[in-house]
Amino acid sequence: MPNALIATAPDFSQPIAVLKHCHDRIRKQLDTLQNLLEHLPQHGNDAQAQQAAQSIMRYFNQAAPHHHADEEVDLLPMLSVTASGEDAALLQKLMPxxxxxxxxxxxxxxxxxxxxxxxxxxESTNQLSAQDVQQFSAIYSAHMEKEETWIAPMAKRLFNEQQMQQLGSAMQQRRGISV
Incomplete structure (x- = not known):
């Protein structure tokens, strides 16, 4: 019996679920970024602030670029080849x-x-720009909403099992995980 108390990430046989999981992790990092913005004026650049900054940087410097490449190199091109009719028209609008x-x-x-x-x-306690944090979070949030509302459901509906496997394999290889 699996332990339901431990949340596990989907595996690459479910690439759209992996992309959604990435979005969930991005949201957590955006929350941490907002918390850090509020933390610094009250507590200064303490160990917690430094740890939070390192965590945010680790995610957005390592995992986020893979996620963007998943979409730009694999998901969107595969969708553009597969989509037709209204799906193709919507994709033509959303891709740019x-x-x-x-x-x-x-x-x-x-x-x-x-x-x-x-x-x-x-080195610093007051170097985090509230405007930069707000702008970054707002663009990312709207972006993820767009992908979850239109792109992910389209891929789930249009991709066959082989295409899902191809997408998952490409994502896995991008991360250096043997297939």
Whole structure:
């Protein structure tokens, strides 16, 4: 009997579930980022602040780029080949938006990463911009909502078992996990 108390990540045989799991982890990191913004003025750059900054940086410097590549290199191109009719029209509208949002998030992340590095290194307490945090969180949240509302359901509906396996394998290889 599996232990229901321990949350496990979906495996790559369910690539759309893996992408959703990534979104859930992104939301947790965005919450940590907001908590850090509130923590710093009250507690300064203490060990908790440094640990939070390191955790956020680790996720957005390592896992998030893989997630974006999953979408840009595999998911969206596969959908564009598979979709037809209304799905194709919707995809044609959403793909440029999604790609542009990835670029916006990368640019905002670059600024936040520099701020968080100072915090993680114990150098600064007031270097986290509330505006940068708000903008990054807002763009990411709207972006994930768009993907969960339109892209993921479309992929679930249109992809056959072989396409799901192909997507999952590509995602797994991107992360250096043997297939």
């Amino acid at each position: 938006e999604i790609m542009a949002e990835h670029q916006q998030m990368d640019k905002l992340w670059h600024a936040l990463d520099q701020q968080l590095t100072s915090i993680a290194d114990g």
